[in-house]
């Protein structure tokens with residue numbers, strides 16, 4: 001035999017068996033007489049050998065894959081498996097126990113502070129704040145779905161929450177509606193525009209001949225225990241991101257260098273939120289949100305980032321009903337929700353360049369009720385906001401569902 005072949009340390013060489021049936025069936029891989037070729041034999045249950053052939057590496061790899069699918073393992077693979085920690089089944093069993101114990105301990109914590117008044121949002125008890133003019137109005141039509149429970153829980157735990165998703169998917173209103181029900185004042189600051197570090201942090205100004213400091217939106221929210229929503233954070237200038245990073249740690253304090261190194265401590269009710277359209281899992285849509293910046297991982301890692309998708313057609317029909325019943329019928333609501341879903345599917349296929357928001361759908365439905373004419377209502381609510389090509393495609397989707405006069 002060729003000396004170089006003897007030193008071949010191909011790990012695939014060995015006998016492959018499986019632990020089903022009699023376990024007597026096997027495949028054997030050995031070095032062949034020819035360089036870079038392997039001998040394969042197949043042993044049957046009855047002790048006979050019915051295949052004895054020579055293959056190249058590529059062919060061998062394909063065979064190995066097939067054997068693995070069928071449950072054959074070599075001696076070495078069996079040893080490796082036995083040495084490895086028990087796979088995911090054990091981990092999941094441990095996790096189930098840990099998670100139950102964790103839930104028990106948090107229930108205990110919740111009851112021990114039961115003197116505080118709470119309001120239940122979804123499945124989560126949220127401590128009540130105090131009424132003040134900055135508390136948003138409750139929108140009774142707003143639908144809390146099961147997937148929002150985790151976010152509400154994060155807010156109770158004082159985590160920093162970033163919501164990402166397409167325009168009009170419900171990011172800002174989710175926070176506002178939680179705040180409305182739990183009675184916390186909300187301040188919003190939009191980064192896509194003229195928000196300067198001065199607006200955000202504060203500045204000196206002259207009032208009645210005196211130079212006074214005016215808190216920006218961040219220290220104001222921190223001192224007064226407001227919930228601050230930093231909208232479109234992916235458009236924020238680097239100086240603002242740097243300031244934000246400082247307060248992202250739980251209990252993070254803000255140092256106002258401009259105000260003689262004044263330190264702002266966060267009020268216990270202070271919460272910080274960000275929304276973005278094109279960050280992280282949404283970065284594939286960056287071309288739709290021109291000017292959005294990539295956020296670095298260190299910044300993103302300081303947030304719990306939730307992807308807020310559009311409501312399902314059934315949920316959206318329910319929101320339409322809650323908002324516009326009794327004028328709108330169930331059937332009408334479902335038809336409109338189906339149109340929105342079709343437009344979104346066309347958007348996902350890149351047949352449409354514009355997203356179809358819940359906001360747009362509600363507006364169209366409202367205008368339709370006033371005008372009695374879906375096509376006329378679609379003008380200002382939809383068509384005028386998109387390109388002529390998009391308008392034509394949306395019109396054809398609408399006509400598929402609603403027989404309007406041409």
Ligand SMILES: Nc1ncnc2c1ncn2[C@@H]1O[C@H](COP(=O)(O)OP(=O)(O)OP(=O)(O)O)[C@@H](O)[C@H]1O
Nearest residue numbers: 141142143166167168169170171172173319358359
């Ligand atoms: N779960 C919901 N229940 C009821 N209405 C909803 C829901 N989600 C979204 N909406 C409706 O959609 C509108 C738009 O939502 P919102 O302004 O929160 O979107 P957004 O994601 O913040 O959009 P943008 O990225 O453009 O800021 C809301 O005013 C509300 O009417």
Ligand SMILES: [Mg+2]
Nearest residue numbers: 171172231275
């Ligand atoms: Mg928003």
